[in-house]
Amino acid sequence: MTTIDTETLDIFERTLRRVLAERDRDADATAALVEIGWRDFLAVEPAQVIPLVLRHLGELVLPSTVLDDVAFASLHGDGAARFGDDVAFAHPRRGVAGAWFTDSDTEVSFDALVLGGRRPRSLVLIATAGDDLRVVTLSGDAVDPVAVDGIDSALGLMCVRGTAPASDVVLADDLDAGAVPIACRRALAYELVGLTESMLAMATEYAKVRTQFGQPIGAFQAVKHRVADVFVAVRAARVVVDESWSSDPEPMTVAAKCLAAGAAAVASQNCLQVLGAIGFTLEHELNRFIRRAKVLDRLYGSERELRGELGRSLRTRGAMPRPGTFSDR
Amino acid sequence: MRFEFTELNDVELALQTDVRDFLATTLPRGSFEPGLGMAGRKDPAFSQQLAARGWVGMSLPREYGGGDRAAVERFVVAEELLRWGAPVGHHWVADRQSGPLLAKVGTPEQKERFLPAICRGELSFSIGMSEPDSGSDLASVATRATRTDGGWVVNGTKVWTTGAHEHDWIIALVRTSDAEDRHAGLSQVLVDLRAPGVEINPIPFLDGTVDFNEVVFTDVFVADTDVVGPVGMGWAQIGQELAFERGGPDRWLSTYLVLEQYLREHGDALDGAMVELLGAAAARFWGLRNLSLSVARAIDAHGQPSVQAALVKEMGTRFEQDLLEEVRRLVDVEPVPDSPSLFERLLANAILTSPAFTIRGGTIEILRSVAAKGLSA
Numbered sequence: 148m149t150t151i152d153t154e155t156l157d158i159f160e161r162t163l164r165r166v167l168a169e170r171d172r173d174a175d176a177t178a179a180l181v182e183i184g185w186r187d188f189l190a191v192e193p194a195q196v197i198p199l200v201l202r203h204l205g206e207l208v209l210p211s212t213v214l215d216d217v218a219f220a221s222l223h224g225d226g227a228a229r230f231g232d233d234v235a236f237a238h239p240r241r242g243v244a245g246a247w248f249t250d251s252d253t254e255v256s257f258d259a260l261v262l263g264g265r266r267p268r269s270l271v272l273i274a275t276a277g278d279d280l281r282v283v284t285l286s287g288d289a290v291d292p293v294a295v296d297g298i299d300s301a302l303g304l305m306c307v308r309g310t311a312p313a314s315d316v317v318l319a320d321d322l323d324a325g326a327v328p329i330a331c332r333r334a335l336a337y338e339l340v341g342l343t344e345s346m347l348a349m350a351t352e353y354a355k356v357r358t359q360f361g362q363p364i365g366a367f368q369a370v371k372h373r374v375a376d377v378f379v380a381v382r383a384a385r386v387v388v389d390e391s392w393s394s395d396p397e398p399m400t401v402a403a404k405c406l407a408a409g410a411a412a413v414a415s416q417n418c419l420q421v422l423g424a425i426g427f428t429l430e431h432e433l434n435r436f437i438r439r440a441k442v443l444d445r446l447y448g449s450e451r452e453l454r455g456e457l458g459r460s461l462r463t464r465g466a467m468p469r470p471g472t473f474s475d476r
Numbered sequence: 477m478r479f480e481f482t483e484l485n486d487v488e489l490a491l492q493t494d495v496r497d498f499l500a501t502t503l504p505r506g507s508f509e510p511g512l513g514m515a516g517r518k519d520p521a522f523s524q525q526l527a528a529r530g531w532v533g534m535s536l537p538r539e540y541g542g543g544d545r546a547a548v549e550r551f552v553v554a555e556e557l558l559r560w561g562a563p564v565g566h567h568w569v570a571d572r573q574s575g576p577l578l579a580k581v582g583t584p585e586q587k588e589r590f591l592p593a594i595c596r597g598e599l600s601f602s603i604g605m606s607e608p609d610s611g612s613d614l615a616s617v618a619t620r621a622t623r624t625d626g627g628w629v630v631n632g633t634k635v636w637t638t639g640a641h642e643h644d645w646i647i648a649l650v651r652t653s654d655a656e657d658r659h660a661g662l663s664q665v666l667v668d669l670r671a672p673g674v675e676i677n678p679i680p681f682l683d684g685t686v687d688f689n690e691v692v693f694t695d696v697f698v699a700d701t702d703v704v705g706p707v708g709m710g711w712a713q714i715g716q717e718l719a720f721e722r723g724g725p726d727r728w729l730s731t732y733l734v735l736e737q738y739l740r741e742h743g744d745a746l747d748g749a750m751v752e753l754l755g756a757a758a759a760r761f762w763g764l765r766n767l768s769l770s771v772a773r774a775i776d777a778h779g780q781p782s783v784q785a786a787l788v789k790e791m792g793t794r795f796e797q798d799l800l801e802e803v804r805r806l807v808d809v810e811p812v813p814d815s816p817s818l819f820e821r822l823l824a825n826a827i828l829t830s831p832a833f834t835i836r837g838g839t840i841e842i843l844r845s846v847a848a849k850g851l852s853a
Binding site for chain 1: 479481483559732735736739740743746748750751752753754755756757758759760761762763764766767770787790791
């Protein structure tokens with residue numbers, strides 16, 4: 148695998164900032180990212196570019212379909228190129244998107260979300276039979292995406308739900324389906340961290356400039372503490388998602404997304420309180436962050452579902468994880 | 477303010493394995509009553525065994541018997557000892573902050589006198605900061621040192637002094653002048669806890685055990701040679717000391733044992749809420765662990781991560797109290813201090829001592845303000 152030198156990465160980051168800063172917050176940012184080479188970088192250096200790109204998308208609350216790229220790349224380094232642009236990934240609300248039944252000749256039932264308002268020619272998803280995970284490709288004829296009128300219309304969420312007959316199903320047994328939830332939870336954790344960092348910045352700034360009782364509201368302990376709580380939560384999430392690249396990625400990415408969603412929830416609540424009534428308005432952009440965070444929390448398992456998942460693996464082990472590691476005792 | 481993500485390198489991981497092997501051999505599980513965090517039992521013989529391995533005074537200079545090891549290496553050892561519930565009470569404070577303070581600002585004579593004995597696991601220290609009228613507002617301390625021939629005469633009262641009834645020395649923050657800048661009037665002095673004029677009154681915890689004390693100084697003579705650092709520099713010195721005190725694993729590993737033992741004894745019968753609690757706890761442990769490790773790494777890089785350390789302490793102690801509260805709510809057992817079940821004993825111990833978690837080392841209200849100050853800077 149080739150690596151990217153620091154200088155190239157710096158240029159990429161600067162370009163990324165410039166390009167994304169100009170984007171309309173309701174317009175999908177994927178094409179702009181592809182143009183500056185996101186998919187090429189993703190293929191060679193995912194650990195460098197995923198944190199960068201996903202955090203920025205979160206900070207600027209930009210909609211995109213890069214989660215598809217992340218999922219495809221986790222299956223194949225050159226994922227997007229291999230699968231093609233008219234193929235979408237069906238992202239699960241929980242860990243997996245579908246179930247297949249071998250006894251009925253690989254019929255697959257599915258219930259998942261497609262990003263970006265697309266009606267793809269075909270759809271890739273992860274399906275399970277018991278503990279066995281498989282990558283499944285469905286023909287577009289087998290699915291009928293329905294637009295979700297959810298709380299965050301900019302994401303263009305489409306719900307796909309149904310059962311595909313064997314004639315429309317291809318099982319890709321050579322691909323490691325387990326890589327997808329790991330990669331996507333990690334990416335979502337970075338995006339949630341980005342959203343939270345922005346909410347924190349808004350509240351911190353507001354606490355400095357908003358004056359009441361003759362002083363900036365940030366001088367009051369009750370306000371300071373709300374802001375400090377968000378800071379602590381987001382930093383803890385950040386160090387765990389960073390760690391998930393190197394050790395025990397499975398439980399670490401579960402923990403990372405769990406912490407990131409928790410931090411975003413604390414931020415949604417506390418920053419709203421600090422901003423006061425203006426935070427409730429459509430006029431202020433805080434609402435975009437709060438809504439985006441709530442939707443991202445649901446993908447690949449909510450904070451609560453992920454807690455349960457981690458807890459169940461601890462129950463199986465019969466021991467708490469040692470500091471810094473999960474797999475040994 | 478940043479927390480840089482960091483990981484243990486191979487040398488540090490090898491040290492971790494050494495400590496795990498040592499504990500499994502010397503102090504096998506079931507052969508001793510584990511303690512919760514830094515409130516672990518005091519056992520000078522065990523402290524000296526650790527010292528013989530080079531695991532006490534690790535961060536102190538080699539010429540005084542220390543290890544010249546990095547803060548991260550000390551972190552690794554501390555984490556393993558706490559996770560095991562080892563009896564570390566005797567040397568903990570000396571190793572964590574009194575020794576490093578003396579190494580940094582002490583005179584060559586003080587270093588010679590104290591550091592080798594600290595590194596052998598012999599000497600134990602208490603921290604003399606809080607007073608009856610100076611808690612969160614530490615700069616208001618009123619214990620007074622008055623100039624006399626060859627030294628100072630100290631009068632006043634320190635309170636919430638952990639372990640003073642058993643320890644050898646205390647490093648007390650005292651007022652040495654009435655300078656207009658109240659910070660400039662503060663200095664730190666070494667006092668022998670058995671010196672004439674020192675009275676120690678234990679303050680029992682709500683479980684009846686004694687860890688906190690009131691320490692009263694009445695005309696206690698402190699020689700010039702026992703002043704720590706330059707006169708008037710006490711405030712700056714304790715800022716640094718609190719970074720050692722606050723950022724370490726002591727602050728988030730006290731309840732780890734309670735959960736671990738719960739899993740051992742009741743792992744088969746866990747229901748949904750308890751499973752979620754365990755998952756949430758594991759995730760937060762990882763977060764705290766990594767933040768805490770990054771504080772140790774920052775100390776090695778000659779940073780002064782005092783705001784970060786305050787944050788780790790704040791998050792850690794709050795986490796531990798929340799966790800215990802949740803466990804208590806979900807687990808249907810009587811926490812009994814003399815129960816045959818180790819889990820029930822640990823839970824009882826933790827419930828009764830946990831109110832202190834959010835007080836020692838700075839109350840969480842103060843720490844959040846320190847953290848918020850760092851945010852706006």
